[in-house]
Amino acid sequence: MARMAGRRILFAVPVLLTVTFGVFAIAAASPFDPVRAYAGTAALSADQRTLDRLRENLGVDEPFVVRWWDWLTSAAGGDWGWSTVMRQPVAQVIGERVVWSTLLCAVAFALALLTGILLGVLCARRPGSVLDRAVSSLCYSLEAAPVFWTALLAVWLFTLQWDVLPAGGLTDTGSEQVTSGQVARHLALPASVLAVSQLPWFALYTRQGVADALTEDPVRGARARGLAEHTVLLGHALRSGLLPVLTLIGTRVPELITGALLVETVFSWPGMAAATVEAATAVDFPLLAAVTVLATAAVLAGNLLADLLYGLFDPRVKFSDM
Secondary structure (H helix, E strand, O other): OHHHHHHHHHHHHHHHHHHHHHHHHHHHOOOOOHHHHHHHHHHHOOOHHHHHHHHHHHOOOOOHHHHHHHHHHHHHOOOOOEEOOOOEEHHHHHHHHHHHHHHHHHHHHHHHHHHHHHHHHHHHHOOOOHHHHHHHHHHHHHHHOOHHHHHHHHHHHHHHHOOOOOOOOOOOOOOOOOOHHHHHHHHHHHHHHHHHHHHHHHHHHHHHHHHHHOOOHHHHHHHHOOOOHHHHHHHHHHHHHOHHHHHHHHHHHHHHHHHHHHHHHHHOOOOOHHHHHHHHHOOOHHHHHHHHHHHHHHHHHHHHHHHHHHHHHOOOOOHHHO
């Protein structure tokens, strides 16, 4: 297992290099001017000489390959550069926001996974029942619903109509300190919306996997031996039926990150969404590259986790062959 993980980590290095190079290339081709974005309204009255001097000070007058290499060598030494749009070090920008984004994604992913597995098992227990048809129909509907539409609907229902949960932010208005209770209340709605956007795939995959496992010979043999139904369902069918779900974990990470950015924007959650949007519109090369590296690393880590779990749960799979 350690050898397989080491190979995947080595493989991630050229992937990250390619991704960061692509970010600098695409940003260089962007029509946005980072100098005017940095200067703001002052750029409207500034002469060309001042703008050229500012361009030289920011280093954006150099070819993007040079900027990419300078950023890469500095990042390797721990210096992620200076964010022109946030006017602070990139490491500080990320450090202040990535914790809240990680909290949102982790809670939403765990909630979607556990709820999806539970609903999938209940549906697989009685295929074609009212519960099975209702859950399957709801899952197919949620698959087609954009996450920002679900977020706006949740705000309208739980905040405007019922007034049971706050509409956004991290703490209550006027609060001077961040408490765990306030964070939990403000996290409930965005995490639930993000979880709902991921739940259909886990529920449908679990339902199909467990339903197929219930027709296999080992499970029918367990029933023939007189084992209790919950033992057959949870001890035999669920373990076999969860294998497709394990492979799904890695593939859902990219959409989880994308959905988190939209959810953070709707609920004003203090994560990476605002910084990512501002960095993209202002062509902030160092911050764009850092955010892209983190997102790519998260996707690669999700795929590695899925492979490790698959190898642990399926005795037929050998880590040496992966």
